[in-house]
Amino acid sequence: MASSLVSKMASRAHLSNFSEVGRKIVGAALNYKSLAHDLKVPHPAKPIIFLKATSSYINVGQVIEVPKAETVNYEVELGVVIGKKCKRISEANALDYIGGYCLALDMTNVTQIGNAKKMSAPWDLGKTFDTACPVSKFIPKESIKNPDDVKLWLKLNGNVKQEESTSDMIFSTSQLISYVSQFMTLEPGDLLLTGSPSGVGPVRPNDVLECGLNDLVTMTFSVRAVES
Ligand SMILES: CC(=O)CC(=O)C(=O)O
């Protein structure tokens, strides 16, 4: 499934302005004031960054898989698609390296994150699993004038659970791109997940997630159980 998805992502129908899907999905954690408030945690002093494997990608028409004995949360996020290779760029120049956007779900296995925290281990198994990164069609850069003022929403089985503007982010889009680029070269097609606002929560088998970004895109995914 994953390899067919990568070829799909590379096709004109998906990340259509790019010759190939990028090598990385980079995520920012706890990047919304509203989520930090809900979780009663301080705002991070620097962005908290994790990686998600590109084998996690799915597109509309595919199904989110949740291990039967584990808990997986939905997190609606603005995805920033890198357009040009960059390394150690300034905040002032960061937006120049954006190629476009997508709507994304940073599906997160909180059982695995809990296990990792107990062992002071990395979060990888909580962030990277097949189907952990549902994405929308590619949104051209010109469609979003200001990535720090985009409305995101998510409904679980028809009930609104998340609704927030990216203006609530702790670190702006340019701060995130610049920060990540100090540590790793960003390449065309790489995806930056900018964090999720308040209201994240668990999915169960047969749930339906619907989410949207401004009036530009909506996407719907259903959930099925798989053996743990
Ligand atoms: C613990 C998390 O899943 C944090 C995260 O990804 C976020 O968006 O915040």
Ligand SMILES: [Mg+2]
């Ligand atoms: Mg997230």
